[in-house]
Amino acid sequence: MKGFLIACVSLMLVLGVPQQAEAKRFGGGFSLGKSFSTQKKVAPAPTKQTSTTKTDGTKSGAATQPAKPGMGGLFGGLLAGGLLGALIFGGVFEGVQFMDILLIGLAIFFLMRLMGGRREPAYAAAGSTSERAESTQQQYRQSTSSAPSASGDADFEQDTTVVETPDWFDADAFVAQAPQHFTQLQRAWDAQNWDEIAEYTSAELLAQLKTNREVLPEQQQTEVVSCMAELVGFQQSRAGTVVSIHFHGWIREQVEQEPTEFSEVWHLGRDATEAGVNWIILGIEQP
Numbered sequence: 001m002k003g004f005l006i007a008c009v010s011l012m013l014v015l016g017v018p019q020q021a022e023a024k025r026f027g028g029g030f031s032l033g034k035s036f037s038t039q040k041k042v043a044p045a046p047t048k049q050t051s052t053t054k055t056d057g058t059k060s061g062a063a064t065q066p067a068k069p070g071m072g073g074l075f076g077g078l079l080a081g082g083l084l085g086a087l088i089f090g091g092v093f094e095g096v097q098f099m100d101i102l103l104i105g106l107a108i109f110f111l112m113r114l115m116g117g118r119r120e121p122a123y124a125a126a127g128s129t130s131e132r133a134e135s136t137q138q139q140y141r142q143s144t145s146s147a148p149s150a151s152g153d154a155d156f157e158q159d160t161t162v163v164e165t166p167d168w169f170d171a172d173a174f175v176a177q178a179p180q181h182f183t184q185l186q187r188a189w190d191a192q193n194w195d196e197i198a199e200y201t202s203a204e205l206l207a208q209l210k211t212n213r214e215v216l217p218e219q220q221q222t223e224v225v226s227c228m229a230e231l232v233g234f235q236q237s238r239a240g241t242v243v244s245i246h247f248h249g250w251i252r253e254q255v256e257q258e259p260t261e262f263s264e265v266w267h268l269g270r271d272a273t274e275a276g277v278n279w280i281i282l283g284i285e286q287p
Helices: 004-018 053-064 071-089 098-146 154-158 171-192 194-200 204-211
Strands: 223-236 240-252 260-271 280-285
Touching: 071 098, 171 194, 171 223, 171 240, 194 204, 194 280, 223 260
Parallel strands: none
Antiparallel strands: 223 240, 240 260, 260 280
């Protein structure tokens, strides 16, 4: 009983030890803050999938492949031939009995089955080959029709919607500077420079970011391998303006790991009642 209690206490201590948290980029890859609708479709970041086409094809091919002729047919023929030879030349017909007739009939039946069975695999092989060819073509058509585009979504590349903006808003300059701010915020996030992050975010989003950052490693280094930005939404009202920017590219959240593809939308707003105010991030949304 004492040993059982010690084992239970040890298990509780092991389970109670917090696991080492993995480094995450600014926002942690979660949807935080406010969410707004966009005029353009946004492609989600593609997930890694293990291709099983080759494995499945190998397994299915092995399952449908007919048995190759081997020594079994040869030995079967020799066995039947030896049986007939023994019956014919062994003098058993001198005094034919019921068992002799039964053995002869069995030998003839075995030979007919053997000869008929050797013709069947040819048709079976032809049928399985045509079925495999048809199955391969069908898989190719399905993979071609459903294959994602380079952006991760087949419909995203075909989306030619133009986001209309007023004359006072320089969309090209805004989008051109967005990747620089994205990279700068990753550095501030790693260093936990909350004064700088507060200049970019709303009070609501800042509180959520601090909560998420507490469970991440103290020291981390996020590397933005590539970052592209695109204007996907623009909303203007009397209270203010909201601009939605789609960031996508490759990022390395841990030094020892390979870069991963990311895709997320930042909603930036500015109060229309005040002059000369900066744009602040109101929300981060994962497509």
